[in-house]
Amino acid sequence: MNASVIAMFPGQGSQREGMAAHLIREHPGTAGAVFERADEVLGLPLGRLCSEGDAERLRATEIAQPAILATSYAIFEVLRAEGFAPDLVTGHSLGEFTALTAAGVLDLADALLLVRRRGELMAEIAAAVPGAMTAVSGVPADRIEEICAGIDGVVELANYNAPDQSVISGTAAAVADAEELLRAEGAGSLVALRVGAPFHCSLMAALEDRFAADLAVAEFRDPAIDVLSSVTAQRVSSGDEARELLRRQLTAPVRWIETIAAAADLGCTDYLEIGPGRVLSGLANRMLDTATVRSTHDARRISAVVASYA
Incomplete structure (x- = not known):
């Protein structure tokens, strides 16, 4: 495989107030549809929370996780409608769920329900310890x-x-x-x-069996786009492997250095962060000397990316 463009999806901490307001306003048929589906599936006004919610409300892990996934996937849908087609996708922690959704492994509804459940379980740990x-x-x-x-x-x-x-x-x-x-x-x-x-440490071990039960119910298909896992820094070969990696990532560290190195070894020259933040593009800039690194942090940057793939 020789890849050129990799889509990188961010994890928790990338949320911010009003992060989806411009998406819903300017792209009702793509981004707006993602939030309509999210509101329906979760029974939450997620679109409103991502457009008008305050920072403290968005910080709650059971809200932040579906909010970031929905916002990131909404941006992906905006780009895809304009012809964007990555050769490879990856995600940092929570972002791996978005990457798997973009790759057709998970339906959006299942991904939203899983990350909401993941957030609820993690909130239990945070309340106890x-x-x-x-x-x-x-x-x-x-x-x-x-x-x-x-x-x-x-x-x-x-x-x-x-x-x-x-x-x-x-x-x-x-x-x-x-x-x-x-x-x-x-x-x-x-x-x-x-x-x-406290993500990605042994305190999360108590959640693995419980979350595994939720993962077992969801349908996982084989990837339609190659996926690099940040748990292993290797390609995900099947839907079954993707399910197991999402269980393991609760306690496993995020191997982002190795993941970006693996993308470079596969021939990636264009690294695009798809989501509300700029952390992953910042990290890529620090690790890559000659690659093109961009983000979709705001409307201006999304327009620039759309123009480059038109």
């Missing part, structure tokens, strides 16, 4: 792993985002202890993430 996630820059990943291993409590390396950026996840107390040691280690920055639960 206060957790936190912190982005760390300036300390090598292997040294972060060593520091976390010496902490009394659960704190683990959750995201390998870029050579100079990782994310730790765990109980609030253990993350705070790790932050203190990382400051002493010379961390360039420590940024608390806007998420509602």
Whole structure:
């Protein structure tokens, strides 16, 4: 396989107030239809929440997850209607559900229901065990792993985002202890993430069987577009494998460095972040020297992407 264009779908933390207002207003037949379907499936005014909802409401993990998926997929539908057809798709954490939907593995309705359920289960963990996630820059990943291993409590390396950026996840107390040691280690920055639960660490293990039961009910088809999993940084071969990877990703770290490297090895030269944020395009810019990297963060950028594929 020789790929050229990869679509990258973001995860939780990319949400923002009003992120879908321009989509619903300017693209009622594509983006608007996605939110109409989401409202119907979830029994939530998701379109209104993504257009008018406040930041605190959107931060709740059981709302944020379907909101980001719907917004990202709505942008994908806008682009697809204009002729955009990626060679490869991938997603960061939650974004893997969007990637699988774009690739035809999941129906939009099933994807929305699954991420709503995923968010509800994660919120249960967050309510029972206060957790936190912190982005760390300036300390090598292997040294972060060593520091976390010496902490009394659960704190683990959750995201390998870029050579100079990782994310730790765990109980609030253990993350705070790790932050203190990382400051002493010379961390360039420590940024608390806007998420509602400690994702991608062993605290999520209690959810695996329960979420596996929900995954078992949904229909998973084989990919119509090649998918790179951020759990393994390898292509997803079948719908059954996709289902298992979504179970594993609750506790498994996000291997984003390896995923982007795998895309480059497959020949990708155009990296397009499809969603409300710019984190993934920023990470790609830091890891790739000659590739074209773009985002769809706002109406202007979407118009530019549409024009380039027209």
